[in-house]
Amino acid sequence: MKVRVRAFARFREIFGSEQVIDLPDGAGLDVLLKRFAERREDGRAALFDGEGRLLSHVVLMHNRRRVGDAAVSGTALADGDEVAVFPPVAGG
Amino acid sequence: MITISHDEIDAGALIRAAQRPEMGALVTFVGTVRDDDGLEAMELEAYEEAAHEELTAIRDEAMERYAIDSVDIVHRIGRLEVGETILVIVVGAGHRKEAFPACEYVIDRLKQTVPIWKKEYRAGDETWVAGEAGSRKE
Numbered sequence: 001m002k003v004r005v006r007a008f009a010r011f012r013e014i015f016g017s018e019q020v021i022d023l024p025d026g027a028g029l030d031v032l033l034k035r036f037a038e039r040r041e042d043g044r045a046a047l048f049d050g051e052g053r054l055l056s057h058v059v060l061m062h063n064r065r066r067v068g069d070a071a072v073s074g075t076a077l078a079d080g081d082e083v084a085v086f087p088p089v090a091g092g
Numbered sequence: 093m094i095t096i097s098h099d100e101i102d103a104g105a106l107i108r109a110a111q112r113p114e115m116g117a118l119v120t121f122v123g124t125v126r127d128d129d130g131l132e133a134m135e136l137e138a139y140e141e142a143a144h145e146e147l148t149a150i151r152d153e154a155m156e157r158y159a160i161d162s163v164d165i166v167h168r169i170g171r172l173e174v175g176e177t178i179l180v181i182v183v184g185a186g187h188r189k190e191a192f193p194a195c196e197y198v199i200d201r202l203k204q205t206v207p208i209w210k211k212e213y214r215a216g217d218e219t220w221v222a223g224e225a226g227s228r229k230e
Binding site: 006008009010012059061064084086087088089090091092 | 137138139141142143178202205211224
């Protein structure tokens with residue numbers, strides 16, 4: 001299945017604005033993020049701490065709905081889904 | 093009206109468009125690029141589809157919480173110079189007592205949840221503005 005990952009602000013500068021990632025059926029958000037991070041030399045350090053935990057200031061949306069901290073590993077993905085990766089918001 | 097736009101925002105036109113005979117109060121918030129410590133320009137970026145949905149949800153929340161008649165929000169993106177308008181919020185109501193807190197509610201919620209980011213440009217330096225809120229654990 002193919003999942004579209006969009007990155008914004010500081011993460012756009014690291015990863016580019018959009019990537020389409022091919023995943024095995026049934027893969028979850030945690031698998032996607034690891035694949036996504038591996039696509040850039042400094043991608044892993046931008047998203048994960050030394051023990052492989054997603055950094056708290058990485059905000060995620062799955063099909064435009066925020067993904068809470070507890071839901072990252074349990075979020076199932078489907079073909080055509082859109083995931084967004086961005087830092088805390090600063091509009092207004 | 094909920095709009096994310098690359099174009100200059102005309103606050104006066106928004107106020108006139110919002111006005112209805114039953115409104116005794118039109119409380120308007122205009123956010124502008126401040127000359128802050130040598131700031132030369134600011135670049136605003138949005139996850140546009142999600143930002144539009146979040147702004148719509150905030151408007152709906154405000155309409156539920158306060159006795160108001162309308163909420164209009166226009167947020168600009170792209171490169172802005174000092175003094176230019178970043179956003180305009182217009183809240184229309186029968187009375188000011190409801191319109192003022194509703195307007196403040198909208199800007200406070202916007203800063204917490206709407207996926208928009210600012211990059212500040214100073215001489216030889218560019219910095220992303222740290223978000224006030226919205227980490228994954230909140």
